[in-house]
Amino acid sequence: MAFYFDSSACSGCKTCQVACKDKYDLAAGVLWRRVYEVCGGDWIRRGNAWLPNIISYHVSLACNHCEEAICIETCPNTAIVKDEKGIVLIDQDRCMGCRYCEWSCPYGALQFDSNNRVMTKCTFCADYIEEGKDPACITACPMRAMDYGELEQLREKYGNNSDIYPLPDSTYTGPAIVVTPHRDSRIAGNRELRIINREEVKPNE
Amino acid sequence: MNSNEWPLVFFTLFSQISVGLILGGFLLWAGIKAPGSSSFDTFKKALLLTAFISMGVALLISFLHLSSPLHSVYALSNIGSSWLSREIILASLYLLSLAVCFASLKYNIPHKAIFGHLYTASAFIGIMLVYAMSKVYMMPTTPLWNTPATPVAFFNSAILLGGAALLFILTVKTPSMGHLNEVQKMFYLLFYMISAGVFIGLLNMLLLQPDSLAVAGSFAAPEIPRVWSISQTIFLLAGYSILSWWFAFKLPQYQGNGTLIIIIAITCLLISELAGRYLFYASYYRVGI
Amino acid sequence: MKTDNTGYSSPAGKAEVSGMDRRCFLRMGALFAGGLTAFGSLIGCTDSKRRIKLPGKLEKDGTVVVRAGCPAHNCGGRCVLKLFVREGEIVRIETDDRDSDDLRDPQLRACIRGRSYRRRQYHPDRLKYPMKRTGKRGEGKFERISWEEALDMMASELQRVKDQYGNSAILVPYGTGSYNQTNGRQTAARLMNLFGGSLGFYNSYSWACISRATPYVYGTGVTGNQRQDWINSRYIIMWGWNPSEMRDGTNSEFFLKKARENGAKIICIDPRMSMSAVSLADEWIPIRPGTDTAMMSAMAYVIISENLHDSDFIKRCCIGFDSTQMPEGLEDEESYSDYIFGTRDGQPKTPEWAEQITAVPASTISRIAREYASIKPAMLYQGYGMQRRAYGEQPVLGGCVLAAITGNVGIPGGWASGIALQADDGGPFWNVFPTGRNPVSASIPVFLWTEAILRGKQMGPDQGVIGAEKLDNNIKLIWCVASNILINQHADTNRSAKILSDENLVEFIAVQDQFLTPSAKFADLVLPVCTQFEMWGLEDGWKYGDEVIIMPKVADPPFETKSDYQIAAGVAERLGLKDEYTEGRDEYEWIQWAVNFYRNTRFPDIPDLEKLHELNRGVYTRPVDEPRIAFSDFRRDPKNHPLNTPSGKIELFSKTLYDMSRPDTIPPVPKYIQEWESPFGSESKDYPLQALGHHYMPRVHSTHDGIDWLEEAFPQRVFINPIDAGQRGIEDGDVVMVYNHRGKISIKCRVTDKIMPGVVNIPQGAWWDPDKNGVDRRGNINVLTSHRWTPLAFGNAQHTIMVEVKKQ
Numbered sequence A: 001m002a003f004y005f006d007s008s009a010c011s012g013c014k015t016c017q018v019a020c021k022d023k024y025d026l027a028a029g030v031l032w033r034r035v036y037e038v039c040g041g042d043w044i045r046r047g048n049a050w051l052p053n054i055i056s057y058h059v060s061l062a063c064n065h066c067e068e069a070i071c072i073e074t075c076p077n078t079a080i081v082k083d084e085k086g087i088v089l090i091d092q093d094r095c096m097g098c099r100y101c102e103w104s105c106p107y108g109a110l111q112f113d114s115n116n117r118v119m120t121k122c123t124f125c126a127d128y129i130e131e132g133k134d135p136a137c138i139t140a141c142p143m144r145a146m147d148y149g150e151l152e153q154l155r156e157k158y159g160n161n162s163d164i165y166p167l168p169d170s171t172y173t174g175p176a177i178v179v180t181p182h183r184d185s186r187i188a189g190n191r192e193l194r195i196i197n198r199e200e201v202k203p204n205e
Numbered sequence B: 001m002n003s004n005e006w007p008l009v010f011f012t013l014f015s016q017i018s019v020g021l022i023l024g025g026f027l028l029w030a031g032i033k034a035p036g037s038s039s040f041d042t043f044k045k046a047l048l049l050t051a052f053i054s055m056g057v058a059l060l061i062s063f064l065h066l067s068s069p070l071h072s073v074y075a076l077s078n079i080g081s082s083w084l085s086r087e088i089i090l091a092s093l094y095l096l097s098l099a100v101c102f103a104s105l106k107y108n109i110p111h112k113a114i115f116g117h118l119y120t121a122s123a124f125i126g127i128m129l130v131y132a133m134s135k136v137y138m139m140p141t142t143p144l145w146n147t148p149a150t151p152v153a154f155f156n157s158a159i160l161l162g163g164a165a166l167l168f169i170l171t172v173k174t175p176s177m178g179h180l181n182e183v184q185k186m187f188y189l190l191f192y193m194i195s196a197g198v199f200i201g202l203l204n205m206l207l208l209q210p211d212s213l214a215v216a217g218s219f220a221a222p223e224i225p226r227v228w229s230i231s232q233t234i235f236l237l238a239g240y241s242i243l244s245w246w247f248a249f250k251l252p253q254y255q256g257n258g259t260l261i262i263i264i265a266i267t268c269l270l271i272s273e274l275a276g277r278y279l280f281y282a283s284y285y286r287v288g289i
Numbered sequence C: 001m002k003t004d005n006t007g008y009s010s011p012a013g014k015a016e017v018s019g020m021d022r023r024c025f026l027r028m029g030a031l032f033a034g035g036l037t038a039f040g041s042l043i044g045c046t047d048s049k050r051r052i053k054l055p056g057k058l059e060k061d062g063t064v065v066v067r068a069g070c071p072a073h074n075c076g077g078r079c080v081l082k083l084f085v086r087e088g089e090i091v092r093i094e095t096d097d098r099d100s101d102d103l104r105d106p107q108l109r110a111c112i113r114g115r116s117y118r119r120r121q122y123h124p125d126r127l128k129y130p131m132k133r134t135g136k137r138g139e140g141k142f143e144r145i146s147w148e149e150a151l152d153m154m155a156s157e158l159q160r161v162k163d164q165y166g167n168s169a170i171l172v173p174y175g176t177g178s179y180n181q182t183n184g185r186q187t188a189a190r191l192m193n194l195f196g197g198s199l200g201f202y203n204s205y206s207w208a209c210i211s212r213a214t215p216y217v218y219g220t221g222v223t224g225n226q227r228q229d230w231i232n233s234r235y236i237i238m239w240g241w242n243p244s245e246m247r248d249g250t251n252s253e254f255f256l257k258k259a260r261e262n263g264a265k266i267i268c269i270d271p272r273m274s275m276s277a278v279s280l281a282d283e284w285i286p287i288r289p290g291t292d293t294a295m296m297s298a299m300a301y302v303i304i305s306e307n308l309h310d311s312d313f314i315k316r317c318c319i320g321f322d323s324t325q326m327p328e329g330l331e332d333e334e335s336y337s338d339y340i341f342g343t344r345d346g347q348p349k350t351p352e353w354a355e356q357i358t359a360v361p362a363s364t365i366s367r368i369a370r371e372y373a374s375i376k377p378a379m380l381y382q383g384y385g386m387q388r389r390a391y392g393e394q395p396v397l398g399g400c401v402l403a404a405i406t407g408n409v410g411i412p413g414g415w416a417s418g419i420a421l422q423a424d425d426g427g428p429f430w431n432v433f434p435t436g437r438n439p440v441s442a443s444i445p446v447f448l449w450t451e452a453i454l455r456g457k458q459m460g461p462d463q464g465v466i467g468a469e470k471l472d473n474n475i476k477l478i479w480c481v482a483s484n485i486l487i488n489q490h491a492d493t494n495r496s497a498k499i500l501s502d503e504n505l506v507e508f509i510a511v512q513d514q515f516l517t518p519s520a521k522f523a524d525l526v527l528p529v530c531t532q533f534e535m536w537g538l539e540d541g542w543k544y545g546d547e548v549i550i551m552p553k554v555a556d557p558p559f560e561t562k563s564d565y566q567i568a569a570g571v572a573e574r575l576g577l578k579d580e581y582t583e584g585r586d587e588y589e590w591i592q593w594a595v596n597f598y599r600n601t602r603f604p605d606i607p608d609l610e611k612l613h614e615l616n617r618g619v620y621t622r623p624v625d626e627p628r629i630a631f632s633d634f635r636r637d638p639k640n641h642p643l644n645t646p647s648g649k650i651e652l653f654s655k656t657l658y659d660m661s662r663p664d665t666i667p668p669v670p671k672y673i674q675e676w677e678s679p680f681g682s683e684s685k686d687y688p689l690q691a692l693g694h695h696y697m698p699r700v701h702s703t704h705d706g707i708d709w710l711e712e713a714f715p716q717r718v719f720i721n722p723i724d725a726g727q728r729g730i731e732d733g734d735v736v737m738v739y740n741h742r743g744k745i746s747i748k749c750r751v752t753d754k755i756m757p758g759v760v761n762i763p764q765g766a767w768w769d770p771d772k773n774g775v776d777r778r779g780n781i782n783v784l785t786s787h788r789w790t791p792l793a794f795g796n797a798q799h800t801i802m803v804e805v806k807k808q
């Protein structure tokens, strides 16, 4: 199972993020899906005019249910497994809350639930998939900027790209995601990109 | 560094002390070639007991750091791919092996005669443990840790801290140990062990650990890692200088007196180690977000 | 309707029961083949199948799915929610899941606020009981009372004020909390009209200028094509328009995405790099706030001097373009072209001139002008933020004129600008609940209610009063329903607070809400209202749309809450008006009535309420196959389809405005006028930064403030450019003081390049939370805004303010 995300259409409205929180009753602070706000560039003053040399876009990200999921490799408890549909799931009855997987996943997908004292993350709405329904976040998007399916199918439909800042090089874990980059991510040039909503997404420091 | 990582600092510290003790024991044993001497026997018991307690404390601390400790039984289930799983298994095995060693020495269970083999096995498991411990941090997604500096530093800490701990036991135990020339020989052996630790440690810091710490970006200001790293070096050199001075001027007249200086030196070494470890954890840097 | 024993209504007929009993078995497969086997037996996990409890799975325990309208706040959209209800509790909220999702009839997908609604619905701070004030007004001290006492108090105060002063001393103020018919201010308005009336008002806080000014050009507010037509456009200017965030009718952002996919180039002109600039635009052009008319004029300069205007259309359909087209008797007055070329004032409105004012490079202005005039058809869509400003009428007129001179009126893919209500019938009704006629004929501009408290009896037409020569009263009683206007949403909060705390001015204030809002804290009587999930309701589109959305009651009102309708009916009973008020209907029956009303007006085919509920789609829609185009008849044949303007044509020069004889503030052609608080004025010495307060994603104005999931997603911050921050030693995340002579706010800042230098932004709507020094700790921008109103529309100019920021 893989996600498709269209960064060129995403407005950063975070409806997907909350659709997920609502389905799973996630406390504030636990974000199975997060929306990163990326920005770069500077302002150029020319006489009285201001020229914006600014680019910005959003990336909505959950777990990528990676082909070579490093979390599965690192979890000592075999609490993380991949099911036959390729969905990477955490067995909370087995997790001891050591948070080691959190150290290893390069997507910040693993979210510790301090109330239940176990690691949690996106389940790809496995229950919905089982029922033949679409994941909650996908159908939430007012911009219709997301899709899902088999990785191969998504690649045929939307191309091969799974790299966009701030995502790490896709060779680390083989993420099952296809991304249409925002125009600005392609013209970024030498403008150094940053995540500018750090407090909202709590990225790895 | 996150506060929830402090238990890890102490877990690695205590388990490395433990393994260092066992490795140092080997050195002394081989060095004085008097495994049968009764005074050395008492020393061995103290050594094993310290190693055992140290490892026990280490495991306890790591256990307490778990959020759902009841599920820790499953931690043994992924030795196929998880270095953490391997570490946990090796740590448990190592503790068990120490207990068996001690039992054979003290209670003749299963038998005194196989103590040597048991001890060798413990040392071997200990080495594997330290290696596994370093591998835990060497993930492809943590490039600053994923270097030879990590295992070198971990083994080195074991040697340095184990040496220091042995030194301490030796000073405490000297009065009850008969053969003063043997004791003196042991002191020298430990001095070499610690010296090796200090030099490898310095080399590791200089050559293998590049200025990557600041890159990690988890520090409020770029000066902070430098401050820590300078204190690490200063305390290391201070502890080592005090020790050298003691060995040069005090050891010749040593009669089991003057433990205070040694304790100060060891404390310096410990502080240096803690600083190093803080730096290590604080330099956690993972690719991605 | 079937009401089961838990008291909520589940759709009749085939109720969908959610949840499934199949259990999920997961194979661990090859994963465990390796190292696991050795230890597997030890801990008993050699199974290659493992049960993993799937989180979030609804068990089969009678959870019922009800599709309902998202509570009809004034949120910019109207969407369908799919509610999972278990024993009267909403346990999950999803959105419209109708099979088809095409342009004719797209799904009405909810936004983050609708999806977070459970956190509001089950918030511990919801009002539970009627309360009366115990401390000083505004202190926020109350004690619980019975409904009996509360309704008696409400009724007797109404009667007292009516007897003592007359009906015109009563105000049911502006309040946009609910448009679901049986909740909302309209329920109180109906009662007041039966009771002899209350002081009337006109206009809105939303679009006073745009709704007032548009008809001077076009004779109507219905200037917009149906949105399905947007895909026909080749070039779209989102001028101060941010539909990704404020929606402007559910799906506006989606229609724009489709237009872009269809090849339209989209540019966004906004001081902020808004969510729309990021996700919809090909180019973002930051402009200094309040200077849009300067840029529009310079565009006209380029267009006309390069002969890119549509002279045929202008000749056929417009007046006032140049001296050949002036209204009779005014041939010598300044025409639109005269203004643009500076024939009277000596200042040609060149791009270079505009660059000094707008901070937009002259070359950019020229380029946009050429593109807009030559890529046909083109849309210039005007947001409402830039008309909530000093002289907010001017950019409205300016946009309309640009659309007209480029001939983009009356054609598919074009756009006439202005308020652009949906052709051809004006679109949704919002409220159909019959409020009746107000026997008090006097009406004030909505924004001037504090004036009417202080000196109503001196207010006449020069203060915008209509229907009377002078008001005969100052306001003495306020019954504030579904509104936070008293304190939070009106300009200059400290001033409002001072006025309201004086019990000699307004003698009685009742606030009817779901939370103890800043306005409610100033009430003498607080009446707790149920949410819109807890009573039958109905809504249609927000500005645009062709649908009716039903809002079945899915839970009983908790504690002692009641619907606004029930409360008004209770007051009516005490005033002896019960039968007239209710006409014997309960809420459900009023919604039946409302559905019939739609059948008799917009939607002849709409089924009755029972049927709608049974279908359980939440919504009745009429797909749009051929989008209506505003002014198409007029364009084809202006003689036989004249506009409702004095000339029957598009008025680039308005004689009506000319006759007002206030050329400096109400010119007959759109002009750039320097704002009363401006970076070019002396006030900028002390307060050098312009402050915006845009409509923020996580809130509907002040509604939803303090909801954890929303605050986590979009925290309240002051947004500031790194250049301004750097000059003040401010770093991202610092707590800063934002202040001017009206007040002070202390909040965290977000340093971001996505706002232009010289401008800061404090999203409007945060709940005023003053500390003991009167410094607001939450970030309600109205602490800083000005109460001054615009010249023509008497509209709120809340976005025109200057401030200073310093590090704390």
Ligand SMILES: Nc1nc2c(c(=O)[nH]1)N[C@H]1C(S)=C(S)[C@@H](COP(=O)(O)OP(=O)(O)OC[C@H]3O[C@@H](n4cnc5c(=O)[nH]c(N)nc54)[C@H](O)[C@@H]3O)O[C@H]1N2
Pocket: C074, C075, C076, C077, C205, C206, C207, C239, C240, C241, C242, C245, C246, C247, C248, C269, C270, C271, C272, C274, C287, C288, C289, C290, C291, C292, C383, C384, C385, C386, C388, C389, C692, C693, C694, C695, C696, C697, C698, C699, C700, C701, C765, C799
């Ligand atoms: N999320 C959300 N959506 C809403 C609402 C809400 O509270 N929250 N409220 C709804 C209601 S009632 C209304 S009336 C509408 C309001 O809709 P608008 O009035 O259109 O919204 P604003 O955010 O005030 O302004 C829109 C944009 O105009 C920009 N702007 C401000 N001043 C200027 C200017 O001088 N020139 C230019 N070019 N741009 C300027 C702002 O930066 C902002 O991006 O939104 C509706 N939708």
Ligand SMILES: Nc1nc2c(c(=O)[nH]1)N[C@H]1C(S)=C(S)[C@@H](COP(=O)(O)OP(=O)(O)OC[C@H]3O[C@@H](n4cnc5c(=O)[nH]c(N)nc54)[C@H](O)[C@@H]3O)O[C@H]1N2
Pocket: C073, C074, C174, C175, C176, C177, C178, C183, C184, C205, C206, C207, C388, C481, C482, C483, C484, C485, C488, C489, C490, C491, C512, C513, C514, C515, C517, C529, C530, C531, C532, C564, C693, C694, C695, C700, C701, C702, C703, C764, C765, C781, C782, C785, C798, C799
């Ligand atoms: N500075 C600044 N100020 C502004 C604006 C701006 O852009 N800048 N925008 C202005 C605009 S466009 C508008 S429309 C106004 C909006 O101003 P208001 O109409 O005051 O809107 P809200 O702040 O949403 O307040 C609505 C209240 O109704 C309550 N409510 C919700 N549902 C119900 C219900 O069913 N029954 C009852 N009784 N209460 C309910 C909510 O809890 C909330 O307290 O704000 C204006 N104020």
Ligand code: SF4
Pocket: A062, A063, A064, A065, A066, A069, A070, A071, A072, A088, A104, A105, A106, A107, A108, A109, A110, A121, A173, A175
């Ligand atoms: S994104 Fe992270 S948690 Fe998800 S499968 Fe990949 S490595 Fe594991």
Ligand code: SF4
Pocket: A074, A075, A076, A077, A078, A079, A080, A090, A094, A095, A096, A097, A098, A099, A100, A101, A102, A118, A119
């Ligand atoms: S926190 Fe849980 S899932 Fe993550 S590595 Fe530890 S046991 Fe495995």
Ligand code: SF4
Pocket: A019, A020, A021, A023, A032, A033, A062, A063, A121, A122, A123, A124, A125, A135, A136, A137, A138
């Ligand atoms: S697929 Fe389901 S679990 Fe994963 S992010 Fe989307 S809503 Fe959350």
Ligand code: SF4
Pocket: A009, A010, A011, A012, A013, A014, A015, A016, A017, A035, A058, A060, A140, A141, A142, A143, A144, A145, A146
């Ligand atoms: S819901 Fe869609 S547009 Fe909104 S943040 Fe998520 S992906 Fe982006």
Ligand code: SF4
Pocket: C070, C071, C075, C076, C077, C078, C079, C109, C110, C111, C112, C113, C114, C115, C247, C250, C700
């Ligand atoms: S746009 Fe309005 S109606 Fe639609 S979900 Fe958001 S808050 Fe609800």
Ligand SMILES: [Mo]
Pocket: C074, C205, C206, C207
């Ligand atoms: Mo509004």
